[in-house]
Amino acid sequence: MSDIAIRAQNISKKYHIGMLHSHNDTLRDVIVSAFDREEHKRKALQAQIWAIKDLSFEVRQGEVLGVIGRNGAGKSTLLKILSRVTEPTKGVVDIYGRVGSLLEVGTGFHPELTGRENIYLNGAILGMKRREIASKYNDIVEFSEVGQFIDTPVKRYSSGMYLRLAFAVAAHLEPEILVVDEVLAVGDAEFQHKCLGKMSDVAQQGRTVLFVSHNMSAILRLTQETIVLDKGSMLMRGPSTRAVDFYLSSGFSQLGERTWVSEEIPADADPFVPIALRVKNAQGKVSDSLRSTEPITIEVEYSLNKSITGLRVGIYLLSTRGELVFTSFDTDDSVLFEKHATRAVGHYLSQCKIAADLLNEGRFIVGMNASSFRVKRYFQDEQALTFTVDAAGAPGMQWPEPRLGPLRPRLLWQIEHIKQ
Amino acid sequence: MPDLQITHIRPTQGWAALNLKDLWLYRELVYFLTWRDIKVRYKQAILGIAWAILQPLLTMIVFSIIFGGLAKLPSDGIPYPLFSYAAVLPWQLFSSALHRSSVSLVGNANLLTKIYFPRLIIPFSAVMASLVDFGIAFLVMIGLMLYYQVWPTLLILWIIPLTLLALLTALAVSLWLSALNVLYRDVQHMIPFLTQFWMYASPVAYSADLIPTGIWRIIYGLNPMAGVIQGFRWALLGTRPPDIMMGISIAIVLILLVTGLFYFRRMEKTFADRV
Structure with missing residues (x-):
């Protein structure tokens, strides 16, 4: 055995x-293609x-x-x-x-x-x-x-x-x-x-x-x-x-950018059509290696074939160890939430900025998703792209040792000398 | 090491073997799906089980008024309500089994695309689920017979093989229709018309004796339900016994069933991709 x-x-x-x-696929299509030779050829090809x-x-x-x-x-x-x-x-x-x-x-x-x-x-x-x-x-x-x-x-x-x-x-x-x-x-x-x-x-x-x-x-x-x-x-x-x-x-050859072609988009994503997800550095250039001391911009480009009510487009950031660092949606802010309650047909760009001095060095994975809360998840790509963060100039670099954890925030420390 | 079940997955070419043994292995699933269909049907309806009585009863009343009362169609010397109810009984069994079964694959698309089991189970259990309605409607038949004081004879035992024949007819046709419905949703729009035409081509509202003897009866017998209905009247009410029509009906059902099984098996492998 x-x-x-x-x-x-x-x-x-x-x-x-x-x-x-x-x-x-109805009988009509079959009958039409049986009679219409061009249509038939097109289908076969x-x-x-x-x-x-x-x-x-x-x-x-x-x-x-x-x-x-x-x-x-x-x-x-x-x-x-x-x-x-x-x-x-x-x-x-x-x-x-x-x-x-x-x-x-x-x-x-x-x-x-x-x-x-x-x-x-x-x-x-x-x-x-x-x-x-x-x-x-x-x-x-x-x-x-x-x-x-x-x-x-x-x-x-x-x-x-x-x-x-x-x-x-x-x-x-x-x-x-x-x-x-x-x-x-x-x-x-x-x-x-x-x-x-x-x-x-x-x-x-x-x-x-x-x-x-x-x-x-x-x-x-x-x-x-x-x-x-x-x-x-x-x-x-x-x-x-x-x-x-x-x-x-x-696995990710595209540097700092992930684009979706139509075959990659499931049919049930409709009317949401993802186009691209990009990571940009402080100079506004698409890049996959960024500095922790500068703000990082993440943007999602997409279009809607029909208007959607309650749509929220979000990103999540994961460490390569699989830890979820955070999730954020473009309508988290209540003002934007009111303003974009219903999004009309058209072409959109949702953009967010990750503050400087937040991420630790290492590779991060960006996922994106588009959903209407408790109604439908239109599209999700949990590992759309990755980028590397370089920690040059980050807090604590005077000690040559790795910092654990996905974040390396610059916190406001105070040291008081209370007693002599 | 326990005996492991070994599965070989290979692309099947052309006509596949029927593999009816598999169906037997999954018999509990047939039971559960049938049970689900029955349970769900009665849970969702306010009148619940009353529908199983109302449907054939109201059909019978309408027929009695129009065909028995106004058109005065001959009813072989039997009170017309009894005469038509004896036919409505197998007819509704057949038409509901046919309808349920033909749309069953598309209705269970979520199962087909997720889990393996012999696909034949789906139309098969849909046909079985129609038996409960039939059982209830049959009790009404007994009630009607008592009311009209028509006493059943031992011939009533023939009801069992005749019911089986009606179910097999429904299964045979729906093997074709359910598989075709996966490819072309037109089929499900067509079914109400099909059953309507089919009913007029069957001796439900009239007597099969109206059909002239000779070649016409043979052609009429090509409709398997003609034999079934004629048989029901004979077994319950003692009208003229089935003749050559019955033999032709059985032959037709067998042909449809065997070809249907092979066609279904041939199409089966694409169901998950197309449904």
């Missing part, structure tokens, strides 16, 4: 661009994308493998192939063991059903037997902390309760191979912490886990090895610390 859990050989997956969002291209890898039993990569690198497609949601166009995958997938928590939850009913339904959808669910029922309820509402329809749950219940069911699945995608991107900090804890329990039980995440600190904490994907191919595979470092430092 080999100790391989997953063996993928030369798998590729082709999508026709039109196929990705074919909601409007329409670009194809290889979401996964000639990818081969193996995962050993009990290994916890991380998968990282930009939006559109093929991570989700890979997980979909492994969980058999979609078939590869070419190539072969052999899987030894039952695969459980957490592609999205709460899949198959029905709002009209009670918590109890949804536990059974969701469990069955995730591949658990009824007896299995019944035996774990109490643990699931306890983990979810929604015990007293268990006979209430989940449509009356708060979004936090809903998530906790959904994750509780999924977390009690016991497949030999667990495939996880971004479950941790949701919920409050406490909940995320709990999820991470559960994930590391799973990993310690010797089960095989494939973990896709944008959360570098979670990747570092949970996985030993990580694959870096880019444009459907593997750029590297190595110990997670090296892979994360590689991804963060060399």
Whole structure:
């Protein structure tokens, strides 16, 4: 018996661009293109994308493998192939063991059903037997902390309760191979912490886990090895610390600027169209290496196809260790919030300034997102670009030792000589 | 090391094997999805389970007034309300199963794009969910028979295979329609028309005996529901037993079912990408 859990050989997956969002594919289109030869030709020539291209890898039993990569690198497609949601166009995958997938928590939850009913339904959808669910029922309820509402329809749950219940069911699945995608991107900090804890329990039980995440600190904490994907191919595979470092430092060729082309923008971002994210130095030049003693400008350029009410465009700054340094939105200020309550169709630039003498030296990751609070998240890119901060002239440079922490603020100190 | 389930993922070329064994492995999911459909349907409706009685009953009353009362269609010597209700019963089972099942894949898109299970489960459990309404409506049939003092004979046992035939007909057609609906949403707009035309092509409001014998009856039998409905009247009310029409109906259902299964399997691999 080999100790391989997953063996993928030369798998590729082709999508026709039109196929990705074919909601409007009606009979009419087919009839039109059958009669209209030009239209037909145009459709046939329409670009194809290889979401996964000639990818081969193996995962050993009990290994916890991380998968990282930009939006559109093929991570989700890979997980979909492994969980058999979609078939590869070419190539072969052999899987030894039952695969459980957490592609999205709460899949198959029905709002009209009670918590109890949804536990059974969701469990069955995730591949658990009824007896299995019944035996774990109490643990699931306890983990979810929604015990007293268990006979209430989940449509009356708060979004936090809903998530906790959904994750509780999924977390009690016991497949030999667990495939996880971004479950941790949701919920409050406490909940995320709990999820991470559960994930590391799973990993310690010797089960095989494939973990896709944008959360570098979670990747570092949970996985030993990580694959870096880019444009459907593997750029590297190595110990997670090296892979994360590689991804963060060399994965971004554009210096101080990240632009989005239409293929990278998911269909549900509409009407929000991200154009570019830039980091500028004090002279107003786009740059990826900045001085901590000078203000840094971060700007988001985007356009709106329709007007949006309550839109907020935000940035977050992370350290390369995965710590969130801060989150900030362009309508944080109440005056701007009132003034831009509704943004009309058009082209926009949201710009902010990070004060001088705030950041420590090192690399930082800038993420951006556009959402309407509690309505919809239009677009998110958690690692849009990185930049380096040079601490020359920063406070405390007289001592040649590294300062810990992502910040190195110049604080106003006073020293009083109180007594002789 | 425990015995591990081994899965080989390969691109399937052309026609795939039916793999009905997989369906059996996932039988609990069929049960849960059917249960969900039933539960949700009655939870959302204020009148709840009363709809299962009202729908066939009101249809029967309208038919009795128009076709029985005004048009005075012959009803094989049976009181017209009884005569039409015996047909409305299997017809509504069929049309609701067909409708639910045909839109089922698109309605469960969130499952299809996230989780693997044999896709056949979706239209299959949608068909099964229609059985509850049928069971309730059937009780009304018993009530009507008592009222008109028509006593059932042992022939009533034929209801079981006939019901199965109606379900298989619905499943066979919806295997085609549900898969096509993933590709072209036109299908779901077409279904109400389809069932309406189909009803007039079936002996729901009139007697199958109105169809002239010979070639016409054979053509009429191409509609599988004609055989089912004729059979229901016979089993419940003792009208003329089904004839050659029944044999043709069964053959047609089998052809549709087998081709439908293969077509569905062929299209299945693209559902997650296209739905």
